[in-house]
Amino acid sequence: MTILTMFILGSFTIPMRVATTPASMLWLLPLVVTISVVYKATKVGRMRLWSFAKESAVLFGSILVFIVVAALILYGLAWIATGQLPSLLSGSTF
Amino acid sequence: MGQSWKENHALYLIVVGALAWLVPGAGHYILNERTRAVVIFIALTLTFLVGVYVGSIGVIDPVNAKPWYAAQVMNSPLVMILGRVGATGNYPVYGRAGEIGQIYTSIAGLLNLLCIVNAIYMAHLHVVEETGA
Numbered sequence: 001m002t003i004l005t006m007f008i009l010g011s012f013t014i015p016m017r018v019a020t021t022p023a024s025m026l027w028l029l030p031l032v033v034t035i036s037v038v039y040k041a042t043k044v045g046r047m048r049l050w051s052f053a054k055e056s057a058v059l060f061g062s063i064l065v066f067i068v069v070a071a072l073i074l075y076g077l078a079w080i081a082t083g084q085l086p087s088l089l090s091g092s093t094f
Numbered sequence: 095m096g097q098s099w100k101e102n103h104a105l106y107l108i109v110v111g112a113l114a115w116l117v118p119g120a121g122h123y124i125l126n127e128r129t130r131a132v133v134i135f136i137a138l139t140l141t142f143l144v145g146v147y148v149g150s151i152g153v154i155d156p157v158n159a160k161p162w163y164a165a166q167v168m169n170s171p172l173v174m175i176l177g178r179v180g181a182t183g184n185y186p187v188y189g190r191a192g193e194i195g196q197i198y199t200s201i202a203g204l205l206n207l208l209c210i211v212n213a214i215y216m217a218h219l220h221v222v223e224e225t226g227a
Binding site for chain 2: 027
């Protein structure tokens, strides 16, 4: 077994260093690409490069837009619950 | 694949499904959907390998992460071999990398389940078209 093979196999035995930062959310992008490509591969009637790539890209964009909208709604709810609601409750006459 | 082989409809569908499970895309390949098969194979294999690379082989754990394992094993029965290795507990899994690894490998498995069902359905349609039933 060559050193290169051992190195490649060995790299599958230790987790990568992935920081818990907002940038780590970018790991969802390759997954969304896979989901859109595989889903469209099962759905299109005939596999033609241009139409397949176009449909996959549209699905990729749709999923991404939905994720962004969901994230904004959740962020808004968290902002209200943690930032606005406590001050409203503490300032009330009750 | 001869006509006589397809006469046993149920067996034909089972073989297509089993092939699709054994190797992602193989079910479509046997149905002469070569491009589709290659796309599925590359996308799913790459996603699975990225998941194992990021989270380590320990993300495939049939003992402590059974729900994830159920999805991961849909990639291929060969994942069970990796599961035996991962179950030894010799490979560390932790933090965000472990989560990403589990999500990648499990999503790849669930997508392969979709492809298995699709391959079986396409095989059924092929038989129906050929027999005119």
